[in-house]
Amino acid sequence: MPLTTIRERSAAALAAALQAEFDHTVDDIFLEIPPNREMGDLAWPGALPLARVFKKAPRAIAETLAEKTLWPEEIDRVEIAGPGFLNLYLNRSAIFRQLLEGSKREHGTGSKTIVEHTNINPNKASHIGHLRNSVLGDTLVRCQRHLGHEVEVQNYIDDTGVQVADVVVGILYLPEPDLAAALGIEIARRDDLIEHVVGALGGDQVPHASTTDFDDLSWEIYPRVTNLYPEDEDFAGRRAEVLHAVEAGCDGMDLDEAVFSLKGSVISGEAFSERAIARLAGAVAESNVRCHLATMARLGVAYDVLPHESDILHLGFWTRAFELLKEAGAIRLESDGKNSGCWVMSLADSPEFADMEDPDKILVRSNGTVTYTGKDIAYQLWKLGLLTDPDGTLHDFGYQSFATWEQSAPAEPVRYVEGRHTLARTTSSRAQAISGLVFGNGRTVFNVIDVRQSYPQKVVKEAVRILGYSAEADRSIHFAYEMVALTPAAIREIEKRSGKSFGLTDEQMAKAYVEMSGRKGIGVKADEFLDILEATAADAVAARAGESGLPDDLPRRARSIAVGALRYLMAKQSRNRVLAFDFDEALAFEGDTGPYLQYSAVRANKIFDKLRARRGEGPFERTEIPELADTELPDDLWALVLECARRHDVVRQAVDNLEFSLLAGHVHNLAQLFHKLYHGHPVVPEEDENLRRLRRAVFTLFADEMKIVLEELLGIPVPEEM
RNA sequence: GCGCCGGUAGCCUAAUGGAUAAGGCUCCUGACUUCGGAUCAGGCGAUUGGGGGUUCGAGUCCCUUCCGGCGCGCCA
Numbered sequence: 001m002p003l004t005t006i007r008e009r010s011a012a013a014l015a016a017a018l019q020a021e022f023d024h025t026v027d028d029i030f031l032e033i034p035p036n037r038e039m040g041d042l043a044w045p046g047a048l049p050l051a052r053v054f055k056k057a058p059r060a061i062a063e064t065l066a067e068k069t070l071w072p073e074e075i076d077r078v079e080i081a082g083p084g085f086l087n088l089y090l091n092r093s094a095i096f097r098q099l100l101e102g103s104k105r106e107h108g109t110g111s112k113t114i115v116e117h118t119n120i121n122p123n124k125a126s127h128i129g130h131l132r133n134s135v136l137g138d139t140l141v142r143c144q145r146h147l148g149h150e151v152e153v154q155n156y157i158d159d160t161g162v163q164v165a166d167v168v169v170g171i172l173y174l175p176e177p178d179l180a181a182a183l184g185i186e187i188a189r190r191d192d193l194i195e196h197v198v199g200a201l202g203g204d205q206v207p208h209a210s211t212t213d214f215d216d217l218s219w220e221i222y223p224r225v226t227n228l229y230p231e232d233e234d235f236a237g238r239r240a241e242v243l244h245a246v247e248a249g250c251d252g253m254d255l256d257e258a259v260f261s262l263k264g265s266v267i268s269g270e271a272f273s274e275r276a277i278a279r280l281a282g283a284v285a286e287s288n289v290r291c292h293l294a295t296m297a298r299l300g301v302a303y304d305v306l307p308h309e310s311d312i313l314h315l316g317f318w319t320r321a322f323e324l325l326k327e328a329g330a331i332r333l334e335s336d337g338k339n340s341g342c343w344v345m346s347l348a349d350s351p352e353f354a355d356m357e358d359p360d361k362i363l364v365r366s367n368g369t370v371t372y373t374g375k376d377i378a379y380q381l382w383k384l385g386l387l388t389d390p391d392g393t394l395h396d397f398g399y400q401s402f403a404t405w406e407q408s409a410p411a412e413p414v415r416y417v418e419g420r421h422t423l424a425r426t427t428s429s430r431a432q433a434i435s436g437l438v439f440g441n442g443r444t445v446f447n448v449i450d451v452r453q454s455y456p457q458k459v460v461k462e463a464v465r466i467l468g469y470s471a472e473a474d475r476s477i478h479f480a481y482e483m484v485a486l487t488p489a490a491i492r493e494i495e496k497r498s499g500k501s502f503g504l505t506d507e508q509m510a511k512a513y514v515e516m517s518g519r520k521g522i523g524v525k526a527d528e529f530l531d532i533l534e535a536t537a538a539d540a541v542a543a544r545a546g547e548s549g550l551p552d553d554l555p556r557r558a559r560s561i562a563v564g565a566l567r568y569l570m571a572k573q574s575r576n577r578v579l580a581f582d583f584d585e586a587l588a589f590e591g592d593t594g595p596y597l598q599y600s601a602v603r604a605n606k607i608f609d610k611l612r613a614r615r616g617e618g619p620f621e622r623t624e625i626p627e628l629a630d631t632e633l634p635d636d637l638w639a640l641v642l643e644c645a646r647r648h649d650v651v652r653q654a655v656d657n658l659e660f661s662l663l664a665g666h667v668h669n670l671a672q673l674f675h676k677l678y679h680g681h682p683v684v685p686e687e688d689e690n691l692r693r694l695r696r697a698v699f700t701l702f703a704d705e706m707k708i709v710l711e712e713l714l715g716i717p718v719p720e721e722m
Numbered sequence: 723g724c725g726c727c728g729g730u731a732g733c734c735u736a737a738u739g740g741a742u743a744a745g746g747c748u749c750c751u752g753a754c755u756u757c758g759g760a761u762c763a764g765g766c767g768a769u770u771g772g773g774g775g776u777u778c779g780a781g782u783c784c785c786u787u788c789c790g791g792c793g794c795g796c797c798a
């Protein structure tokens with residue numbers, strides 16, 4: 001916070017001087033961080049472009065401004081450098097003391113920000129591609145909250161799509177040998193196989209994540225189904241049958257009853273009951289959702305509400321959105337041409353779509369059903385608080401508690417136990433509500449969805465605009481990120497580990513990376529990868545334990561390191577680059593990695609442990625500030641202090657650009673600066689009390705800063721020991 | 723065909739239009755009888771795919787071209 005304030009004040013002072021001395025108005029004065037310490041702490045290159053305007057040498061302009069500007073008191077001196085840069089030097093001890101005082105919490109704007117992320121199809125286990133979505137989304141949530149915004153986290157559940165139906169098709173119609181193989185059991189009659197599947201569904205609790213959960217079972221079934229579709233026409237026909245049943249709904253049928261009915265149908269050879277199929281599909285989706293929550297919980301990722309697509313359908317969200325679109329004249333019914341019989345939204349007036357061959361987007365098919373984009377428009381309108389009924393009230397869901405959860409610290413795993421936080425789910429009964437909780441109606445909405453969804457996301461945004469909500473459309477933000485792909489080396493590694501072959505061609509394996517595919521089953525399961533990561537981390541800890549033996553809290557340490565490695569890897573890479581996943585790189589704990597950062601924080605904390613044991617001194621206390629010697633901080637200590645002061649600027653910049661590599665760079669700088677100081681500035685052995693106090697103060701600042709950036713913002717735990 | 727994203731050292735990545743393009747990996751040389759070597763110091767290695775342009779200043783903006791990826795469904 002200090003640096004932001006000084007920047008703003010300096011910019012304002014500079015603008016005033018420009019006005020007074022040159023009668024010139026500049027409204028966006030930006031002070032940058034110079035590339036080199038010798039060039040000051042802040043810099044302004046603005047005199048250079050003004051040279052032409054004023055017909056004066058840039059250095060002369062800079063000199064006048066340096067002299068005439070009423071600089072804030074934190075600016076010690078100003079120098080002119082090079083062709084006309086204005087280099088500002090801060091009063092080190094003033095900034096240092098301000099930081100040691102601690103920063104006040106930001107207070108919010110009162111408006112709510114909605115972040116939608118994760119959104120995994122509930123038809124199979126999550127893979128590392130989903131992890132990128134959840135980690136980016138969760139990091140955004142953390143940064144927004146740090147900046148003082150109220151944030152609501154939504155995880156959209158597509159429980160009525162064909163993907164869930166495909167798993168149900170597999171359970172009911174996949175040839176018994178295939179299904180048994182997918183389940184990993186001996187071949188049996190279908191009613192026994194169904195019984196096995198139902199047994200794996202689990203209860204209505206969020207389970208502890210493992211690699212033998214229901215989502216892992218679905219992971220095996222799903223690709224077998226999609227692979228059989230092209231080969232077997234009858235089998236392929238089952239998809240429509242199941243989908244139809246799912247859409248009709250189960251009408252409150254009990255799961256036991258549904259299973260009994262399905263098994264009875266197997267024995268009697270009759271057709272399956274539609275309601276029973278729908279009930280099974282619901283159970284499959286819900287069980288997968290719980291597994292996904294468990295996986296993300298390992299990374300410290302939690303949610304506020306799970307909007308269900310089935311509720312969007314049953315509660316007429318689309319019907320209402322359809323009316324609004326018609327009233328606004330945003331859509332029209334085509335009577336001829338290739339889209340005959342469809343309701344389309346014309347995008348011809350939107351600059352971004354105008355050049356397209358066909359700027360019309362179909363929202364309602366000729367058979368009367370709504371497309372995915374149509375549903376998404378309705379959902380987006382609800383998120384923005386724009387889905388109103390004719391009487392002006394908001395068209396809303398019913399809600400009930402799905403689970404409650406706890407998190408003992410910002411980067412600890414989320415535990416779905418009796419906790420004080422409620423995870424709500426939507427329901428189709430508007431009468432249901434959770435006391436004290438309201439959802440939707442956000443001022444700004446971030447949709448964390450991969451870049452391949454850019455086109456439909458633009459359509460949704462444009463629909464909001466066409467309805468007359470231009471400002472809301474601008475605040476509908478698609479947080480796009482590139483996909484996660486696998487390097488050929490990673491593919492070979494998975495094939496080796498799993499013992500199966502994905503049958504990729506030499507041509508595919510010659511490329512730099514191969515796209516993951518849930519349909520083909522090519523991918524690294526999130527839980528599987530986290531297990532490997534934890535095991536590797538545990539080995540690394542054990543290798544360093546030496547003769548003292550394995551620590552009691554080995555699993556906990558391993559988990560922290562694994563999460564640190566993964567979350568940092570995801571945060572540090574720019575979002576619009578393909579993340580080519582490589583095991584060796586992901587499992588590296590040295591260099592520019594999460595564990596390096598964690599180690600630096602642990603190392604700093606260790607200083608205070610030793611200090612307490614040998615001298616009875618702890619971290620620097622605020623009350624000691626007056627005792628600090630009033631000498632200028634040396635360059636190397638100052639570099640670390642200044643980097644600490646930059647946090648607020650960095651977080652804001654990261655959020656503005658949706659680019660967490662900036663935050664990663666900041667925390668890496670911090671760690672590097674600290675390690676450089678470590679050898680030259682010993683604390684415990686230092687006998688000079690003033691010097692020791694100064695070093696304690698700097699390292700306390702560093703340790704606190706690391707705790708905030710790693711745990712609170714990046715969700716990376718700082719372990720006690722490593 | 724149209725659109726979006728990427729191309730930076732042997733490899734992976736960073737850099738709000740600013741000063742000497744910054745880290746990591748690899749390789750080489752060093753540093754613990756002082757707070758943990760998952761560390762640090764040093765070295766090798768790049769005219770940022772090619773070509774034009776705008777600018778006092780371009781990896782960054784514009785044009786063009788080449789390479790790679792992804793979109794442009796009455797799929798979800």
